[in-house]
Amino acid sequence: MSRSVILETRGLSKAFGGLVAVDKVDLSVETSKITAIIGPNGAGKTTLFNLVTGVYPVSGGEIYFQGKLLNNVPAHKRASLGIVRTFQHVHLFGNMTAVENVMSGQHPRSSYGFFEAALRLPKARREEEAISLNAIKYLNLVGLGTYAEHDALSLPLGQQKLLAIARALATEPRLILLDEPGAGLNTLEKRQLSDLIRSIREMGISVILVEHDMPLVMGIAEWVIVLDSGQKIAEGTAAQIQKNPKVIAAYLGEEVE
Amino acid sequence: MSADQFVQYLVSGVTQGSIYALVGLGFTIIYAVTRVINFAQGEFVMLGGMLSFTLARSAGLPLAPAFILSVLITAAVGASMYVLAIRTAKRASVVSLIIITIGAAIFIRGIAGVLWGVEPDRPPFFTGHESISFLGAYIHPQALWIIGTTIVVTIILHLFLSYTMVGKALKACAINPVASSLVGVNPRTMALIAFALAAAIGGIGGVVMAPLIMTSYSVGVMLGLKGFVAAAIGGFKSPVAAVFGGLLLGIVESLAVAANWGPFTSSYKDAIALVVLLLILLIRSGKLAAEEKAS
């Protein structure tokens, strides 16, 4: 596997009882590129995310991250390896302010524990400083700098989604998985989102996004993978995918966006 | 241990187990329909027993109406608990609901303590107290009532759930509250019925058990725990499995005490149920955790 592939799956499968959600999917995602995964509802996109992030155990096949097998790595260890995700339903920490949410994202990049915290040892104080500074940096990156002290849930949905991305960026990932980041956003917000995703890519972070909004996807994706009923049916550039008869067929019967 | 003794212990185990079964039934019904673990379940049993004592002895009512009235009052308490405590709590978190039902249990227990004092009581037996001989052991007629009532309740419940409109609506709500609400089943009504039904069953258990096993205001906690174990064995989904679980627990308890080996002296009897509980929870927790993640 070449250096330029950050994530690879071989024969990846996931079954829930009798229902096969992901069916022997082989894919490889290039480093520092924006890759989109699209497909009709129920195609298995979110399940695929959940497999990559470790939320679900794999039923079959392997996942490789930067060349190393990921299958048995527990979900909470994957962030420190450099994999982070955002959620369809945002999942912000509602009991915190915006900046506290982003500071939480620094968890895998800091290390002081109960003992140092309890006694406020210098190591703890030092790391807290760094965490605060970094959090402000990421908040500014997504344009939410002025909302730092606001309660996370007091922000409108569009900004909540940006906050979630800031939190994910705070984990200093190599790969970020965005699960329907555009859902519920208006046109202006979607444009801001596209710009943000491009600047994330400029930072050298690989992006995989699952999206239903075709114009959004086609506008930023450098590579598109199409899933249907758990299987990969096509992949290519945005232009290629739009003309692919298999893809069109899969979407027939779906509502036209 | 002779065969006679063994049967004696078995009978006592089945008798006790029947009570646990009834409590477990109540847990299962409420959990299946509302996803709430009702920590006050044991208190319904206590109420049934205490009320039947008061109505039969102090009010001088004949047994049958005293029985029925006790059960009805207990059912009303269950329904009130739902309306006043659970429903008012609206979107309470799981932890909040736990504490609310604990609060309700303690409240009911406290009121009972005030009304009836702390002394244990015993209502009159249903049909005298001549022990009947059975397979070499003696079985108290009240024990037969307990076992018989449990069987009858289980059968009636099964018929109710499978063949009546309300029963089927309850089942539907248990399996899929959203879908069933779409076809006109009101989940709040179902919850109300579930609580009232569970309380009634608990009350029946209390009424039928109290003459044999003295009752007092504090029996609710251990009974609730053991009924919970019964329901847990049944996976909180199947009433019949809960009954089986209750009987199993009763028999295991009884035989463990009978065997009298190691720490299982009668003073540790209660601990047995708890150990079984913890074992079941641990065994199931692996499955549970995986289920929860997937949902």
Add this chain to the structure above:
Amino acid sequence: MLALLKSKWQYPVIAALLVLLILIPFEGFMSQYTTLMIFIGISTMVTVGLCLLLGYTGQVSLGQAAFYGMGAYFSAVLSKGYGFNPWLAMLIGAAATGAFAYIIGYLIFRLKGNYLAMATLGLGIIMWILFRQLSQFTGGPDGMAGIPFLSIGGFVFDTPFKRYYLVWLFCLVILLISQNIVRSRTGRALRAIRGSEAAAESIGINVDQFKVKIFVLSAVYASLAGSLFVHHLRFVSPDTFNFLASVVLVTMAVVGGLASIWGAIFGAATVRILSEDLLLGLGEWDIAIYGLILMVIMIFMPEGLFVKLKEIFERLRLRYKRRGAEP
């Protein structure tokens, strides 16, 4: 919201309260409350642990009295029965209770919601049964008397006056430690778990391990409290650590506020004072009232009473400030 409370009134108020705290046991001031305050301090230590557990991980322990009792019995048995140095006994008790909580927590925390509550309830009752039954160690249902005082060098904590300061020293240290933990990366991780376990895991937080650690912390706090308790009362009996005791502890945490550290003092004090003064007069109504309190608070103010009161106070303060600003 936390920022709002860092008002300029905070430091003078805290200073005043500290002075009050220091002066209470003095004759002619409020020394009749010394013993009550000792119990409040001890209860606060246990309550803080529960507040952390409930408020920061959304988990409930219905058997916390078990850990309280373990600390008490370790101290009692080791110092009276085997002549250990009471401080050593306390340390051993805390370590043993912590280890026990670690094992149990590790096993139990794979359970969620309802099941954990039942498991800790069961555990609490098992411990109570053990306290009663292991009479060759514990003195059985009648308990154990003659437990020695704590002492440092020649200085013996033989009067309530002296023990008051010891207990409150422990209590304040524990509260400060808890506050440090909450304001740290660890505290954020705990709040994250409460906010969304899925999201917490996705940013690298080992949810299960944190829950276990908090559970262990709460157990250690409770154990230390139990040790202080027996060195004050010099007597220990199993019924102090029954199911109702665990319920009272949850009540204290709920009154104090599920995520509030300093509210733990409020919760412990309120419930203690209620049970000593009001409820004694009301006789057997105390149990019903605990139940009522639990229900009412959790239905109408699930974040806890103290926290709710703080909110109301803040709202009034802002309204007053706004009015004051108008010309």
